[in-house]
Amino acid sequence: MSLKIIKAGIQDTLQDMGRYGHRQLGINPTGAMDKFSMQVSNALVGNAPEEAVIEMHFPASVFMFTEPALIALSGADFHAHINGEPVPHLHPILVAKNDLLHFKQPHHGARAYLSVRGGFEHKTWLNSSSTHLKAHAGGFKGRQLRKDDELFLRVPLPEGLIAAKQECYALPWQADVHWQEDPHEIYILPGHEWNSLIRESKENLFMTAFVITKHSDRMGYRLNHTPLHTLTHEEVVSSAVDFGTIQLLPDGHLIILMADHQTTGGYPRIGHCITAHHHRLAQLAPGDKIRFRLTDQLMAENLLQAQHTHLQQLAYSCGNRLQDFLNKHHVTH
Amino acid sequence: MTAKTTYRIFPLGDSAITADWGNCISEPVNREVLARFRQLSEVPLPGMTEVVSAYSSLTIYYDVLALRKRIAPGTTVYDHMRQLLEERLQQPVSADAVQGRLVRIPVCYEKPFATDLLSLALAKHISAEELVHIHTASIYRVYMLGFLPGFTYMGEVDERIAMARKPVPETVMPGSVGIAGRQTGVYPLVSPGGWHIIGRTPLALFSPEREEPALLAAGDQVQFYSISRHEFENY
Structure with missing residues (x-):
């Protein structure tokens, strides 16, 4: 009862909502880059929102299921195929024993999420399943997935459901995740050193596009743009930062801190990308452009609330549809 | 008060x-x-x-x-x-x-660990022995942890051994003891780093398997003491 890695992807890791309560020791939260999509994939298979999932970059791993399972894919669309046949994005999918899951090409987004009904069997570290790559702890053996790794599934698929399927197929409902929104527009809140920027640099921040460079990963995105300038060169002693914090490097370029960011930093904090837009950031890749827009605390909180409500509704609807399906196939839940 | x-x-x-x-x-x-x-x-x-x-x-x-x-x-x-x-x-x-613990940390200030000791001593116009003596003479305060799991920012080192960080970061091995400005600290994990490396401790500053993964906490007092290469290897 497992998921086997037939071929390793470039960086596939087990992730959850993150590891909190240990930043005082320098242990950063890590967790899924796109926690919205992670929760969507869990909703589709009827998992708790915080269940650990596999986060994939392209090229992603080739997986083989040693037993039937109910899975879902969300986030980036990498044109998933099972046994060579395309499978739809954002649907619950029933897979059979020995089914091969692989990804052909990145269609949109940068990070895809694979959830399995019941979740994966694994040990937690400091109450989280997230892989901490630097500390070599958490997730699957504290590292990214490699060829021949085998992730055991926690719960077998109900017998009735297995009998219901002859071959892999997608269940006939899809999660609505508003892909029509402009993913390149990122709302920001001013940071503590916002006013150290000269006026022209402040204007440039909102009038020019910022390109994500290839020096971008789960730790942070370095941006390419006309250098920004500060009025003074005041030293900032190290203090806490967060996912979304935008720091100004000494060369005038910006870095946006992402899921694997350090707990503290000593560069000026120009701004902070709002939490509700972290999933947009997470789905951007090197070469993509960002446009920043200034917002305020109330809007940031309202958008986060709206996103959460959307996820709750999605989980509720998916749960109902799945339960109806299971009942129809006389499966005791 | x-x-x-x-x-x-x-x-x-x-x-x-x-x-x-x-x-x-x-x-x-x-x-x-x-x-x-x-x-x-x-x-x-x-x-x-x-x-x-x-x-x-x-x-x-x-x-x-x-x-x-x-x-x-x-x-x-x-x-x-x-x-x-x-x-x-x-x-x-x-x-x-608030009273932190006093933790004594053994450090081997010899080759091949002390990659920047001689250049730092040279730049500060002191001998390597003096540098080690000055670094081990003070008790340092752990001001905070950050940067890496278990990385401590300690201070302040004597002006005679203080030095701005290196312009280009290099790969630093776990246990490496460094100086940057008037700060001193120990790298708990392998990492790129710009601090001047003057020695290495055999102690694990960070270990995910331990119940307390980080050896030191903010507020602790730290004193380094010199050990030989032989002592390091048999620690």
Whole structure:
């Protein structure tokens, strides 16, 4: 009862909502880059929102299921195929024993999420399943997935459901995740050193596009743009930062801190990308452009609330549809 | 006794709030920050998920969604947290009561570990022996942890061995003891780093398997002592 890695992807890791309560020791939260999509994939298979999932970059791993399972894919669309046949994005999918899951090409987004009904069997570290790559702890053996790794599934698929399927197929409902929104527009809140920027640099921040460079990963995105300038060169002693914090490097370029960011930093904090837009950031890749827009605390909180409500509704609807399906196939839940 | 408290409170994005006591490296300020940290850890603010102390600041992370239920529509969780934090900071704390442990850390200041010891000594016009003597003579305060799991920012080193960090970071091995400015610290994990490496400790500063993964905590006192290559290898 497992998921086997037939071929390793470039960086596939087990992730959850993150590891909190240990930043005082320098242990950063890590967790899924796109926690919205992670929760969507869990909703589709009827998992708790915080269940650990596999986060994939392209090229992603080739997986083989040693037993039937109910899975879902969300986030980036990498044109998933099972046994060579395309499978739809954002649907619950029933897979059979020995089914091969692989990804052909990145269609949109940068990070895809694979959830399995019941979740994966694994040990937690400091109450989280997230892989901490630097500390070599958490997730699957504290590292990214490699060829021949085998992730055991926690719960077998109900017998009735297995009998219901002859071959892999997608269940006939899809999660609505508003892909029509402009993913390149990122709302920001001013940071503590916002006013150290000269006026022209402040204007440039909102009038020019910022390109994500290839020096971008789960730790942070370095941006390419006309250098920004500060009025003074005041030293900032190290203090806490967060996912979304935008720091100004000494060369005038910006870095946006992402899921694997350090707990503290000593560069000026120009701004902070709002939490509700972290999933947009997470789905951007090197070469993509960002446009920043200034917002305020109330809007940031309202958008986060709206996103959460959307996820709750999605989980509720998916749960109902799945339960109806299971009942129809006389499966005791 | 309470230290003179002048601080500024500002948001760190939409899910955290920082109180800053002056953007400085100062022992009395750091004592006050740590006293506040301990008090907030023991009696957390409602909705607080985490508190982190740094050199001169405290940051409180909070659960926006849980806190939205407590506040009036049209108001912000941030303003709510700011008020709670200000009320809390009005309460006196005794900064003197915070007493860290004294931890002695063995360091081999020899080749091949002390990759930058000679160049640093040369630049400071002292001998390697003097540099080691000066580094081991003081007791350092752990001001904060950050950068890497278990990485300690300690200070302050004597001016005679202080040196701005290297312009180009190099790969640094776990246990490496470095100097940057008037700070000293130990790299717990392999990492790129710009600190001048003057030795290595056989102690594991960070180990995920331990119940307490980090060897040191903010507020601890650290004294380094010199061991030989032989002692290092048989430690």
